[in-house]
Amino acid sequence: MIETPGIPLTIIAFLLVIGPLIFIHELGHYFAGRIFGVKAEAFSIGFGRELFGWTDRRGTRWRVAALPLGGYVRFAGDMNPASAHNPTAEWLAMPAEERARTFQAKPLWQRFIIVAAGPLTNFLFAILVFMAVFAVNGQARTPALVATVQAGSAAEAAGLRPGDRITTVSGQRIERFEDIPAIVAIRPGERLGLEVVRDGRPLSLNATIGVEVERDRFGNEFRRGLLGISPGQPVWVEVPFWRLPGAAIEQTGNIVRMMVDTLGQVITGRRSVKELGGPLKIAQISGQQATLGWFDFILFMTMISINLGFINLLPIPLLDGGHLLFYMVEGVVRRPLNPAIQEWAFRTGLAVLLAFMIFVTVNDLASFGVWQRLAGLIG
Known part of the structure; x- marks a missing residue:
């Protein structure tokens, strides 16, 4: 007999998975920026219309938005999608003290760390969970x-x-x-x-x-x-206390290696693209895992966190990995890429991501049997 968690539990479980993980990811960017003296103008969980929020004493607007499928930290001076060190008239017009607190004003290595901190924080979450599991269970x-x-x-x-x-x-x-x-x-x-x-x-x-x-x-x-x-x-x-970090890092690394292998199988055609899932599939499995208890739910959340970290490190413009790729190129050639090239790359990256989201959503609906039911109604 197939057990289903129901739509209300599925929605709640999905928000309990994706919301905290987005928060953790963006918190990595936020704290890395604070360490290097960059002002954060906004910290958003979700996109679109603000549902509620507040402004802290540092001037950061903390907001929860209507579409909970991502988030962002908007740093001061982060005025273009490439977040590049290309001076603009608006940036140059800022007072020197204010300009020093902008993202663009920071050295390349600091910008690199700020961007990389998001995915790395997702991996850190998984490592801490595995440390706790190994400490309790061995x-x-x-x-x-x-x-x-x-x-x-x-x-x-x-x-x-x-x-x-x-x-x-x-x-x-x-x-x-x-x-x-x-x-x-x-x-x-x-x-x-x-x-x-x-x-x-x-x-x-x-x-x-x-x-x-x-x-x-x-x-x-x-x-x-x-x-x-x-x-x-x-x-x-039993895992001694001093070996817990190493064991947890090894476990996380094994999962990342499995993801790389699986992605390679999809690219080479050894695994069907129909197995790729998107937000709807994550929501469905979130609800299912919630019915199995907190331990299974947290482990599933840990797998999604590793997925988020891994996907965000892919060298695709608009993702953190795309930014990091541009910074590495900038470090090699000793100057930022041409703004026109960056703009073209980010537009292409946006198109790729939108196409991918449409594809996995179609996959998700197919796995739910939506297209079969529609075909039956039409027939």
Whole structure:
């Protein structure tokens, strides 16, 4: 039986996921700007008409707007979409003291840090959550030894045997058994190289990963790669306090690597673009996770935070990564890019982002069965 959280809970859960994460992201920009003495004129959660807000003693307008699909910090002097160090007549007309507190007045390395601080704060949130999880529950560190091989599985066809120690999967080093499903699960149907140690001798094998279609309690279907092996008794170890940051950073890095792999699969056509989801899909899953309890909800929120950090670092104009790319070019050529080139790049970036949003929204509606129902009504 498919359980649904209902529209009110879905909306509330979505706002509880996306609102705080946008706030965290923009807070990274805001505090980095404050450290370097840049005045923030506005801190907005959402776009469009202001629903409510207030102005603090520093002159920053804190506002919540009607469309909660993003946010921004508007720094003093940030007068063009490229946020570049190109003097304008309006900027030059400012009093010297006021001009010194503008974004444009700051050295390149400070502007770079201010822009990078948003995505990095999303990653920091995930790291802190994983630190808390590992502190309470410990961390799974099961040896990468094959205990059993499932009959008829990809592992059996590849020649894996009980007692084999797997050291590498698809070129990625294996430290513990838990690393294996994380690599295999996102590669259904692909042929992967395996490096194993059998009776003390290294051995190279190839496996065509099996495909398993899973359906969760909400009716969502997932194609998952399956190798067909199981470990011995799972081993959970306590993580000493001083190792918590390293373990959490490693976990976050593994998730980012999985995102890079998945994006590469979509680009190369090995994974269907129909699997890409947008705000509507995030809202749906937010509601579903809310019915599973706070722990699952926070972990889902952590995954979305990593996604936000990763996506914002992509070198696409209008995203933080696009700004950072321009700053790196500026650092190499020792001067800002031509304003006309920046304007063209940002217009192109806006068009790309709008097209992508339309595409993932169509995907989301298709996953909800909207187009099928419309076709039935028309037919």
